[in-house]
Amino acid sequence: MYFPPSEYMKKIKLATRCYMHEALKTLDGLEYLLNTFERKWFEEHPQFKHIFHMPRERNHKVMGMWMLLLRMACMEKKKEAWFVVNGTFIRYGIKEHTLISGLNCRNYPGNYSKAGSEAFVKRQFKGQKTIRYQDVKTKLEKMVPVNRSQDRLRMAVVFFLSSILIAQTKTGDDATPVESFILREVDDLNFCKTFPWGRLSFDHMLGEIEHTMDHFKGTVKGTLWPVPGFCIPMEFLAFEAIQDLGNEFLEDYPDADEHCPRMCKKKFKKCESKGIPLSKIYKALDTTVVSYPSYPSYPSYN
Structure with a gap:
């Protein structure tokens, strides 16, 4: 033991750094509301839809x-x-x-770490070397839906994932960057639908449990x-x-x-x-x- x-x-x-209540509230309260396509993408996602079905517990x-x-x-x-x-x-x-x-x-699918590309990040963050959770949230809140562009949906997916499934370890001035894998894979939204997010979130949680045991040392x-x-x-x-x-x-x-x-x-x-x-x-x-x-x-x- x-x-x-x-x-x-x-x-x-x-x-906890799993900001489910806050993230869903933010998505619901954007100045420019999620359009029908963006909302359906989340609500019909084979995995993410369950998080929208859950009771909205504040704590x-x-x-x-x-x-x-x-x-x-x-x-x-x-x-x-x-x-x-x-x-x-x-x-x-x-x-x-x-x-x-x-x-x-x-x-995990083969070569999953190389999925997607940096095209979305380069378009939206224009050379910014470190991208943190607050940067993503601020950018999302200012974005306006554009015809034939799915970049706002991609930004919403990054915000969703980094709020709930693969959250930051630190906040404030020392906040850790958003996982580079997430920033890459949202460039391919079809890949995002089939990727085993449960496996990734489980492995991430096991790592945090091990880190907790190492910290307290009994x-x-x-x-x-x-x-x-x-x-x-x-x-x-x-x-x-x-x-x-x-x-x-x-x-x-x-x-x-x-x-x-x-x-x-x-x-x-x-x-x-x-x-x-x-x-x-x-x-x-x-x-x-x-x-x-x-x-x-x-x-x-x-």
């Missing part, structure tokens, strides 16, 4: 994820994470990420820790795997489509605070036996 039991009651503020509920991180087991296999809760192993692997998110988690220190990346599957994992937690803190989302993944079908119950206190999670957890729910088969991306 990375953390001894003496650390399990220690809480910390996890600062992430991350203490369930923190409870799991405190119980992470040391494993040689680095392609998945395991947590031990009340003597039972809980896995966060590609299957869990897929079934909760509905994103495409198949293998001792909870400080009061704030950033968690960049698409954390929603990890956010739901404890409540999906532990039935008592799910019964206590989750409820069905009535507007969900039957073909939607699990993150669209459930939402967190309203509580007095912005998040779920760690103490309430422990009270509901107690000594309950942990068991996985029965999952359906993998989703289709046809």
Whole structure:
């Protein structure tokens, strides 16, 4: 185990960098609204459409994820994470990420890192060497739809991806640049529809989990820790795997489509605070036996 039991009651503020609520609000509130083509591109995207279907929660509920991180087991296999809760192993692997998110988690296509081109970046940022999240947002908010040009849609896709799926690790003056791969691949919007964003977001999240373990080294220190990346599957994992937690803190989302993944079908119950206190999670957890729910088969991306 990375953390001894003496650390399990220690809480910390996890600062997620998955800006789903803010990103969708920005897209909805542009001065020049998304036109029909741009809106349909997102809403009919085989993967991104699920994020538009989700309940619009202003705040992430991350203490369930923190409870799991405190119980992470040391494993040689680095392609998945395991947590031990009340003597039972809980896995966060590609299957869990897929079934909760509905994103495409198949293998990467060959030479995917060379997909697209720099043509879009050169047109819109004109020699700017470092392109950060705020640069993309500012540019998007000023863009006007132009006939026969898809550059505003490309900018919206970069904003969407860097807000939700592959978010920055730092903000402010020290903000990290937008991933160069994202800037290249949006030049080919068809490639963007078929690329396994679930696989990329999962690998990114595993890297952040490993970075978190390396940072704390078995001792909870400080009061704030950033968690960049698409954390929603990890956010739901404890409540999906532990039935008592799910019964206590989750409820069905009535507007969900039957073909939607699990993150669209459930939402967190309203509580007095912005998040779920760690103490309430422990009270509901107690000594309950942990068991996985029965999952359906993998989703289709046809």
